[in-house]
Amino acid sequence: MHIGMVGLGRMGGNMAERLRAAGIDVTGYDANPENSEVASLAELVAALPQPRRVIWVMVPAGAPTAAVLTELEGLLDDGDVVVEGGNSHFEDDRTNADSLAAKGIGYVDVGVSGGIWGRENGYGLMAGGAQDDIELLMPVFDALRPEGPRNEGFVHAGPVGAGHYSKMVHNGIEYGLMQAYAEGYQLLEARDDLIPDVGAVFGAWRRGTVVRSWLLDLMVRAVEEDPGLDDISGWVDDSGEGRWTINEAIENAVPVPVISAALFARFASRQPNSPAMRAVAALRQQFGGHAVKAAETETPAAE
Amino acid sequence: MHIGMVGLGRMGGNMAERLRAAGIDVTGYDANPENSEVASLAELVAALPQPRRVIWVMVPAGAPTAAVLTELEGLLDDGDVVVEGGNSHFEDDRTNADSLAAKGIGYVDVGVSGGIWGRENGYGLMAGGAQDDIELLMPVFDALRPEGPRNEGFVHAGPVGAGHYSKMVHNGIEYGLMQAYAEGYQLLEARDDLIPDVGAVFGAWRRGTVVRSWLLDLMVRAVEEDPGLDDISGWVDDSGEGRWTINEAIENAVPVPVISAALFARFASRQPNSPAMRAVAALRQQFGGHAVKAAETETPAAE
Amino acid sequence: MHIGMVGLGRMGGNMAERLRAAGIDVTGYDANPENSEVASLAELVAALPQPRRVIWVMVPAGAPTAAVLTELEGLLDDGDVVVEGGNSHFEDDRTNADSLAAKGIGYVDVGVSGGIWGRENGYGLMAGGAQDDIELLMPVFDALRPEGPRNEGFVHAGPVGAGHYSKMVHNGIEYGLMQAYAEGYQLLEARDDLIPDVGAVFGAWRRGTVVRSWLLDLMVRAVEEDPGLDDISGWVDDSGEGRWTINEAIENAVPVPVISAALFARFASRQPNSPAMRAVAALRQQFGGHAVKAAETETPAAE
């Protein structure tokens, strides 16, 4: 099999390597000419065998993906298939698919999980699309996913959009999991009189416990590399998929107190002197008096 | 009527003034000789008319309150009444009352709300104790509480402990209210393209709206004094009663997502580089690769 | 002054009455002929004095509002003004305004607070729009808003959209306030050994306390009418504005743990046997064994 890969960054580049290692030919295009194997998308398309050319798009969500899809729509033909493997919103998938369908071009959305470890371990894959497009792509999926039973690392989750919807929910869960471990980390650290080595406790949770997981393994690894996590800042970014998860939860009246708490903790981590907390401080000052700390011999003004 | 007041700080001092303005004699004792009208608790007790001496204790919760109560137990007699008007935990009230009861001394716990405004506006009062002790104290309560119907600013909430329990819940609610306004404040401020004057919007909520309240009035006052709240830090302290509220909620299996969120927001405001958020950042780095920001032309490593 | 009012339901009808009581002529149209004073929007428009006809639209957000605006666009002319007083999303206001502006028709969005009490007490008003449109409408605003200083019950919050944005945030805050009082209510009720009369405690918070507010007054009223709140179900609906508040918070990276917790509590109140909690129960069963309650003499399987 021979496919095209658009976007040879950390994800696309690694995926291309894993595909080739599995015997799949990949021609790669990147907007940066230094990384690209062909000069243009047109050249990429021209390099692929017909019929049923397959192009896997792995560029940032939003405008970059939209630009690539628009250009591909002009270059591809009936029976070809575009795979959107980036982080598009699942509702954009429907729009994308409809647009390409007018020319008979298939569209499959794939949520890809695994980060930088995927090249070696394989990627968790969640796909949405038509059955025959999925079947055409199965050798590609089998090469990318981890070894083991197919249904433990790949799912044809449903129609177009189901892949990215599943990935969005996956990431929402992930936010909650990370924050749960992080709260536990701080709780252990807060009692260094009892727990002299937080990393050793996390390390001992790797086997037999209820909380064992891959994220736990990574946590142990992080603490081994940097005990105390002193070299890292508590400023935490967020990608769009956590936000989309909350929006979608609200749309469907699904209570998501944990996932939202995890997202808001990230927001708050980037606002050390937030307007909201200044407002709370201002209110306390208004009713409690201007002195911030009361002397030992008097009762602080009651709240 | 003539009572003793122990603790002449911001709360006790103001309360003594309000009592005197209402025609109640107050002899005041403070650990700080410069503020005290008598040299010792013994002198204070000796200055009060018998029978049924009344001593209102208004010192910081914990050890200071315990020390005063222990000393008073040795000085007072059958029929006298001690009022604990500070912020004791409601479970300590039961212990205090039992100890004093052995000598026939009454004990009334009173939650006092109103902050520095109470001297002029009157204090909201929640009392716990025996009916006859409450009746003895009623002239004092009537002098301290705001004008208007008695049951709108005073309640005999129940037996010993009920006053401080009510005050604890009052403060828990207060945490939630303050955080709700604060989140709204930040939401308005975040869209300064639409809302050029956040204070004007808060100001307009004072009449007719569902959110009008005394805290809202204070919010307007705070923004009038310091538009943008630039002179105040977003570091927010917490007193014990918010914490007790959560502990008590957990004891009774009462879900308190709002009150706890408000408390945790305060905790987080004091931890700009928290261990938990460093743990989240470390996890993201572990699975997503070491680069924190991905270039425009590549897909960030999927979470 | 003489204006048209479209929508004579609980809000629009009451507002028309308050306006008339203040000396403003109102011609009212309602889709229900039994409530309507004119047979059509065209008749309504024809009944108003020129130039600068004013039509206040007070119909449900979404399709009903859109239909009315579209029809009015065909009926009105340069210099006329449409007021959207319903619950439109603030982003729709911009679209509405642009569409009407093509014909020179002004557009003002007004967030209206106060519920059924507004007819008597006046409505809290937050307006967005152009300065000259606001000035034209000022007699209407002054009639609708509560007595007292104008800036305590009315605000020209900013350009088109600012009125509904302010109202959206107002409602988000309101969700948080209500949930805070509700958690306090349950905390008091949980300790009926200490607090025999929850309503009495709430009642005593009306004067002097930090938590006094109009919502508190309503809470007291509710408990007076139905002690124990036995006649009401704990199933709580939500209107769109709470949801929009969270979405907008996420858009602007504003942490809103309290407002979201309040919204999710409402969602959960409508899901007594939720899929999420069945999933938690299923997990507990998986690792802890099938028996749900362990006997006294054995340790439950550790979590």
Added chain:
Amino acid sequence: MHIGMVGLGRMGGNMAERLRAAGIDVTGYDANPENSEVASLAELVAALPQPRRVIWVMVPAGAPTAAVLTELEGLLDDGDVVVEGGNSHFEDDRTNADSLAAKGIGYVDVGVSGGIWGRENGYGLMAGGAQDDIELLMPVFDALRPEGPRNEGFVHAGPVGAGHYSKMVHNGIEYGLMQAYAEGYQLLEARDDLIPDVGAVFGAWRRGTVVRSWLLDLMVRAVEEDPGLDDISGWVDDSGEGRWTINEAIENAVPVPVISAALFARFASRQPNSPAMRAVAALRQQFGGHAVKAAETETPAAE
């Protein structure tokens, strides 16, 4: 080696079997004579080799554990060691240890994780106590813990109390993890138009993804046994350790929004018509009018 095991319920009984399979002799005592191998604790103690008898206590936390420890204190001697393997609060460990230390009896607290799977897979173990007591017990720990490197399934976490503190935090994390998966489960289920088979998506997350874990494997197992989780109720109990985690977090000013949200979701799952939500409903009715659903042609009373 030969030890005594007190409590032969699901945990103690399974652990005894795993120990014997590893060549450790175990004499077991249970309050239920039908399960017990000896007639009394005295007989159990008499059956063990001296010096340095080892008794592992595995009975419910609280009064049952306290009763066993008190009786053992009278039966054991200098150099013997009691292991508290149940779910005691870490602060009780210090008290227990001090009491036994007066007679020279050692005390080790061990948090045990793994549930009913531990017998086959091994148990995750977190121990607190003196170094020489831990060393004495090492053959027992090695038999109970999973195969693999010792430090991946066992930790000497610190002094007395550190074992149960670590286990408490472990369980707090576990609450958060479970709720995160559960929210994801409901989000997938809510869109059955996109995701026809929620179990298949969870199943595909087992390899390669960021969220893979043992709890995820259990989730897949649960859905395989009962697709739709229809046979299970969304009523979720909680054990003490989740509550203790929050209390301890509050004591140390550690924000735990995720763990607390998970605990409160369990509380709420058991309160389908909660007082708090009745209070919210009552407030809505007060300001919004008595009709619960507004007709299509009118604007609902604004909140």
